[in-house]
Amino acid sequence: xxxxxxxxxxxxxxxxxxxxxxxxxxxxxxxxxxxxxxxxxxxxxxxxxxxxxxxxxxxxxxxxxxxxxxxxxxxxxxxxxxxxxxxxxxxxxxxxxxxxxxxxxxxxxxxxxxxxxxxxxxxxxxxxxxxxxxxxxxxxxxxxxxxxxxxxxxxxxxxxxxxxxxxxxxxxxxxxxxxxxxxxxxxxxxxxxxxxxxxxxxxxxxxxxxxxxxxxxxxxxxxxxxxxxxxxxxxxxxxxxxxxxxxxxxxxxxxxxxxxxxxxxxxxxxxxxxxxxxxxxxxxxxxx
Numbered sequence: 001x002x003x004x005x006x007x008x009x010x011x012x013x014x015x016x017x018x019x020x021x022x023x024x025x026x027x028x029x030x031x032x033x034x035x036x037x038x039x040x041x042x043x044x045x046x047x048x049x050x051x052x053x054x055x056x057x058x059x060x061x062x063x064x065x066x067x068x069x070x071x072x073x074x075x076x077x078x079x080x081x082x083x084x085x086x087x088x089x090x091x092x093x094x095x096x097x098x099x100x101x102x103x104x105x106x107x108x109x110x111x112x113x114x115x116x117x118x119x120x121x122x123x124x125x126x127x128x129x130x131x132x133x134x135x136x137x138x139x140x141x142x143x144x145x146x147x148x149x150x151x152x153x154x155x156x157x158x159x160x161x162x163x164x165x166x167x168x169x170x171x172x173x174x175x176x177x178x179x180x181x182x183x184x185x186x187x188x189x190x191x192x193x194x195x196x197x198x199x200x201x202x203x204x205x206x207x208x209x210x211x212x213x214x215x216x217x218x219x220x221x222x223x224x225x226x227x228x229x230x231x232x233x234x235x236x237x238x239x240x241x242x243x244x245x246x247x248x249x250x251x252x253x254x255x256x257x258x259x260x261x262x263x264x265x266x267x268x269x270x271x272x273x274x275x276x277x278x279x280x281x282x283x284x285x286x287x288x
Contacts, residue, residue: 002046011035011054020044029054052094058082066090071097079104098123114151135170136161152189155180171208174199193218212237218254232256234271251275 004023010016011031016024020043029038030053037056039045044063052071058064061082068089071078075094079085079101086105097113098104103122109129116132117123120139127146135154136142142158147166154170155161158177163185171189174180174196183202192211193199199212200219207226212218213233220239225231229246232239237251241258248256249265250273257278264277 002044010038012038014038014040017041018043022046023048024050026050029057052078056080061085230265232275234269234273235275237275248277251277 002021002023004025005027006025007027009028009031011029011033013035015035015038017037018041023046025048027050029050035054037059038054039057039061040059042058042061042064046065046067047069048067050069052069052075054074055076056078057075058079059081061079062084064082064085066085066087070091071094073093077096077099078092078094079097080099081101082104083102087109088107090109092109092111092113095113096115097111098117098120101120104120105124106128107126111128111130114133115137116130117136117139121141123139123142125144125147129148132151133153134156135149135151136158138157140159142161144163145165149166150169152171154168154173155177156175159179161177161180163182166185168185169188172191173187173189174193176195177199178197180196180199181202182204184204186205188207190208190210192206192208193215195214196218197216199215201223202221204223205226206223206228209227210230211228212231212235215235215237218235218237220241223241224243225241225245227246230249231245231247232251233249234252237254237256239256241256243259245258245261247263247265248261250269252271252273253275255276255278257280259280261277261279266273
């Protein structure tokens with residue numbers, strides 16, 4: 001049986017430091033003392049129906065549950081260096097949530113947290129809404145499903161990411177990323193995927209100007225593209241696109257199959273560009 005801490009308020013520095021094998025229920029972490037690190041170094045704890053308004057509450061936590069709880073905008077950097085945790089049905093508004101964490105499940109959460117998830121490993125995000133700038137920067141081995149995400153500069157310098165059934169409204173996404181698969185999703189934003197390697201989009205809707213440039217081993221399978229001009233510049237690409245593209249410019253190599261395109265631009269290239277564009281319905285092949 002776990003010990004229980006119930007219906008209490010804590011605001012001192014390290015109020016529950018290094019507690020273990022404990023349930024923390026219906027507690028409030030806030031007050032005049034404005035103490036930091038209230039649950040630092042905790043082990044095997046279940047936090048349920050609690051509210052937080054203090055900085056750095058869950059650093060170096062191990063084997064934790066955070067359920068049905070809230071963290072306001074004063075809960076700065078709430079979870080760093082923590083491992084083997086589950087965050088479910090929570091509302092989190094503190095900046096820099098999750099930093100260098102490992103093996104964390106996030107499920108049914110609403111999160112507003114700039115710089116969420118930096119340099120993490122083995123993160124699983126399900127059924128959540130997240131607003132973040134530089135979302136998941138330099139993280140790896142991440143699984144995402146049913147996410148609605150907004151914010152700029154997401155998924156940069158990531159490795160080994162799989163996204164399914166999600167809506168991503170994000171500028172400059174996937175820059176310098178490696179080994180990324182996005183399936184059955186909407187990806188909206190300018191300058192998608194520049195400098196990526198092994199980026200694959202399957203049954204996706206891609207929206208926004210100048211997508212997918214300077215890519216290595218880029219693949220699009222049964223995707224649609226909307227408001228996409230100056231696409232694929234200097235990319236190694238194999239793409240099967242349903243519908244229309246505004247313009248394609250200087251693909252470096254590979255084949256782009258599309259129903260129609262307003263303009264194929266082959267000019268001012270700074271490198272050898274031999275990518276082919278095939279207009280499916282017209283059975284016309286052009287070299288950009």
